[in-house]
Amino acid sequence: MLPTPSVPPMKHRLKLLLRRWLSVVCHALGLRGLFRGSRHGVPVIMFHNVGYPKETDYLPGHMKVSERKLRRLLRLVRRAGYRTLTVGQMVEAFERGEQPQDAVVLTFDDGYRDNHDVLLPLLEEAEATATIFVQTGPMKGHLNWLHHYFWVLHHMGPVRVAEMLAEHVERPHVRRDLRSLPADPVKAEYELKRLLKYEIVPEERDRLLEQIFVEAGGDERALAESVYLGPDECRALDAKGIEIGAHTVNHLILSTVDATKQRLEIEGSLRDLESWLGHSVKSFAYPYGRVWDYDDDTLEILKDLGFQSAITAMPGTNDASTPRLELRRLAMCEDSSMAEVMCELDGVFGWFARRGVDLRV
Ligand SMILES: [Zn+2]
Incomplete structure (x- = not known):
């Protein structure tokens, strides 16, 4: 799930307004393409729910993106010449010394059932891939x-x-x-x-x-069963080339519990997924994902368990020098304008951030 915003709401709202205004200008005047040559790193976009199934009515709007909007994004991504990678594929490219300038990574956190029912057909239609980070507790009937x-x-x-x-x-x-x-x-x-x-x-x-x-x-x-993926859906997604990553058992704020509890949470979700999928799982996403939501113990446990990568919800893009256990992501939802999304992909906000104007969210 998304972290609680780390800045006061008013400041956050002003930043969002400025970001929106800039992206509309760059998009409408065709300026965003000018930034693409200096795009720095691979953007990883974070989503949660896809579509608006009735059983997810209680979840907040900032966790949702509509089918229509995501389909449009996938079309624009393809038209702009970008290819989609999983987190695992992106990290493997870095390991080979590659810097995939034409790549975008789509990630979906928590493991909602709509990721199978709504997202999978969209990805197939667009010949795209993604990584889904699954919290495994709900499959045993436990909601966080x-x-x-x-x-x-x-x-x-x-x-x-x-x-x-x-x-x-x-x-x-x-x-x-x-x-x-x-x-x-x-x-x-x-x-x-x-x-x-x-x-x-x-x-x-x-x-x-x-x-x-x-x-x-x-x-x-009943709520857990209706809202979350089960093992069968995880296997179906995996069989279609969608990467399944771990996201703990109970979605705790890892930094608030001791190392023993952290290990139970992380290793528990890893073993659950490995037993359902029948192969190893190499990618992890921190619940909430801000730097204060995990600690040194978390990093040690992830290393010890052999994770190839772990991803935060801290803004930014990724390249070969980004710490593999602290990869960065950009959050998107239905309220994000398409101009904003495409400006993110073309590196417009990264360009401004390198010059001291940080409009990334
Ligand atoms: Zn989450």
Whole structure:
């Protein structure tokens, strides 16, 4: 899933506006192609859900891209002469000393069922490939706390959820913050998610959200089955040349748990996927993916388990010098304009970032 934005919402919104304005100008005036010659590194784009199946209604819009939009992107990518690679293929190219200037990598996090039902036909139609990072806990009927959170948020709104949490939370400062959320619903939601991610004791958060979810009539197993890929769908995707990568069992913020727990999470998802697919799995994506969401222990565990690469959600592109266990990605969703996407691929924002104007998100 996407990380919580790391900058205040207002600053973030201004950056998005400037980025959009620049991309429209470059796209409309045909300027973006001028940047392509100095494009630096391979862009890896991060998506989550594809299409709008009813069972994913409770998931937030920033995790979704429509079938229509993705089809259009795939057409534009092809028309611009780019080829798609998996993360594994990109890293292998780096290992061979190649710098694939004409490549783009599409990745899809968490392992949603729509990646099989909606995405796979789109990729086949476009003769494209991708990497899907699968969280394996839901296939055993376990949803992570964020699903409980999104589901209760969808049904009750942030203020009611915060009130219910405040009745039970132990830390007094968190209780106080939960009871004084901003009046603006967007700001309230942002603050509530920040408190849940970084202020509440993780075990307490998980327990309370699950309790609220169940009290509100949520059915964890049914929801997990309807929303996530199962082993059969993973095998079908793998058979079509789509790379399946690991994304932990329960989508924890790895830096918030000890090394033993981290290993259980990472190795657990690796072994699950290897047993379902019948071959080794070499790529990993960090849950949430910001640098503070993993630590040195995580890197050691990944090395020890033989992962060839691990990818973050930190902005930027990748080349042979990018640390293999800290690859970079660019997040996209339905709200991203096509002009923005194509400017990313042609290296427009990278060009500005190298000159001190960082408009990457
Ligand atoms: Zn994720």
